[in-house]
Amino acid sequence: MKFRKPAIAVITLATLAAPQFAAAQAKEKAKSEPIAIPAPPPGKGQIVFFRPGGMGFAVGCSVNEKGQKVSSLGAGKYFIMVAEPGRHEFSVKSEAKDVLALEVEADETQYASCKIKMGIMVGRPDIRPATEVEFRGTKNLKMVDVDDMGPGEGALRPEQVAAALAGPAPVAEAPAPENPQP
């Protein structure tokens, strides 16, 4: 009888705390899980644009190609753009314009990052080539909201990314055979 009350209290506490603990664990797991980037569609390439958080969070970094908005890129956000192989030129603009040209290769993923550097009145976005290591090393990145994406077929929408990830086995970069027979 003496031990009954404390035992009930412990069980009640454990029952109440369990879902909270599980939710916290799930959140932590979701945080630590790496962002899944699908392989580009066969014959096409893709670029992952991302922007680490930090200074200049209030300044936008709107990525454009040929005068058309691909997507805005807020602090701590990323988006994926599927593109035809070849040279692509992207620009970002505030009080100064910055341009980045990339060679998109079929079946390959490239990375580009945007940072806000010092300006006279407002910060200036600086777009530059990046690597997957830099992308993976940037913590707490989230996909750009659909509202911030351009009107055209630029940035992949979340449902398109989900479909690409759930679709047939992605056509990964085919490794070159080492010693194929003639």
Added chain:
Amino acid sequence: MFLQIFIGCAAIAGLCAGPLAGELRAAVQEAQPPTAGEPVRQAPADATCEGCVTIPALTLVRLEILAPLGSKVSKSGDTFPIRLAEPILVGGREIIPAGVTGMGEVVHAKKNGGGGGAGELVLAARYLDIGARRLRLRSLRLTEVGESRINTVNAMNLASAASPLPVALIGFLIKGGEVTVPAGRVAEAKTAEAFVLPLPTPVAVAPPVPAAGNAPENTSSVEGNANEVP
């Protein structure tokens, strides 16, 4: 009678003239060498070619950059010479020797700038000249960015908020690092297409001198097509 035969012949000749002329035109066009301005036409890959070897698409190649490049000195659209640093092997056999030259292109070059902005350089390998043909290349792994000092400048700006002096203005004078690619730098790329070419001539081995005089004539130890690599 003769008139009917004549009309028949004329009709047949008329019907045949069109396709024949087309074939002739195509043959003449094929026989003409490409002019200076025209790109070299790629010979069609002959899957049934005996004694030929195919370099598969996406074969890794190591290239040497023959000209110094940099975010400060290069401009977008510039071309630069490249050389095959290591031979291309297929089945352990050297198909294209090291030293074959080709061309690369500067896709993007940007000088470093104020506010800690770093220099940028994006390069692409375009092709290797294999005789009169071009082996197209892709996926040159050489995209470089100089040391960015944007974070340093931003930290200075934050610190200057507490200072009565306009320390932040110094940030405009701080530049990021430049990118320099010296001549002789080796980088990896891939072949962009399957490339069929005749097997290179193997080293001739002197046949043993027959003891009797009944040895067959025109004996060759080399099998298949022994054409040289164009």
